[in-house]
Amino acid sequence: MKHFLSINSCSSQELLELLELSIDLKKLYKSNKRVLCLAGKSLAMIFEKPSLRTRMSFQVAMTNLGGASVYVKPEDVGGIGKREPLKDMARILSGYVDGIMVRTFAHETATGLAEYASVPVINALTDWSHPCQAMADIMTAKEHFGKIEGLKFAFIGDGNNVARSLAFGCAKLGMRIEIASPAGYELDKGSIERANAIKPGTVVQSSDPIQAVKDADLIYTDTWVSMGQEEEKAKRINDFQGFQVNMDMLKAAASHVRVMHCLPAYRGYEITDEVCECENSIIFLEAENRLHFQRALLKKLMSSN
Incomplete structure (x- = not known):
């Protein structure tokens, strides 16, 4: 599983493994233990739609795992796919960060980023799908x-x-x-x-x-x-x-x-x-x-x- 764009694109086994890992890590973190497996890694968080839960949960999750996150506002990119082609943006970000999270309107924005990015792309919400x-x-x-x-x-x-x-x-x-x-x-x-x-x-x-x-x-x-x-x-x-x-x-x-x-x-x-x-x-x-x-x-x- 390279990207996480929709539940429909995942196998039942992949989903079950994610559920088990979620529950295991929750127990670990509730006991004040940390798994710093993302030390030195960064996540770009692109928001066309604001959200308290999405920003906080991804940002805290990256911190918990020892990594860092970069919040990207709509004005930072001049509108996704407007100031520069989506495929250019995907490849530029891939050279800066180790993962891309996007919360946007059109599902095609998430799939387009995934097509051209060399790092994992996570759909944090589109009008078609909200898998997280x-x-x-x-x-x-x-x-x-x-x-x-x-x-x-x-x-x-x-x-x-x-x-x-x-x-x-x-x-x-x-x-x-x-x-x-x-x-x-x-x-x-x-x-x-x-x-x-x-x-x-x-x-x-x-x-x-x-x-x-x-x-x-x-x-x-x-x-x-x-x-x-x-x-x-x-x-x-x-x-x-x-x-x-x-x-x-x-x-x-x-x-x-x-x-x-x-x-x-x-x-x-x-x-x-x-x-x-x-x-x-x-x-x-x-x-x-x-x-x-x-x-x-x-x-x-x-x-x-």
Whole structure:
């Protein structure tokens, strides 16, 4: 595995190895031990979309492993692929750093960097895929339930990049996911077909959130208005009425159900404050695990040990 661009491009074995490494390194670091396998190495962190969790988790992970990170703002590059060709940027950065992390809009930006870079490229988010988030989510599920095979996610909301990445993760790792979305916001049919081709019956798309949560182990939601969709805010809030994760929805689920959100959460919209703070919520454990998964990912891609 040279790059990490989407869950769909990884084998089941590679994903399982990353999960096990994430959990092992987390235990090690919780016991105040360090694996300085990236000493002297540097990671370029390119951001077209800002994020608290992405920047902090990658930067801290690199520090934990003995390496360094360089934060690259959009204005530093004059817009990715605008001031200079993407293929030039990829090769220039490859001469300076040992890895490239990109959080951007178009998935083609991440794949284009990977095509021309001679160092590992990590997709920290594109509009099509959010593999680091989904793997941290699955890691959290494994920690909580002690297994992943056979678990069911109920994803309530927009069939977006997170839903797509979770769908591929479920297909590769023996889980199921039911995505409940308003009309017009479903996960695209192509992604559902690709996931179900890996393992038939993995993904079900519905319009009934209450039905979706009834036999779920995990209820997952995300913002109704992602970055770049601000002009659609009023319409989206109206369209997503009835899809809020609230205590009434939790009552329709099994008592063991756990609630997840990739954050930031807009409390009072896609999720209530009461649910965020209830005993079923594992949202902040999930957020912490971004650090632990990304530490494992960096070690896997950038270390020779």
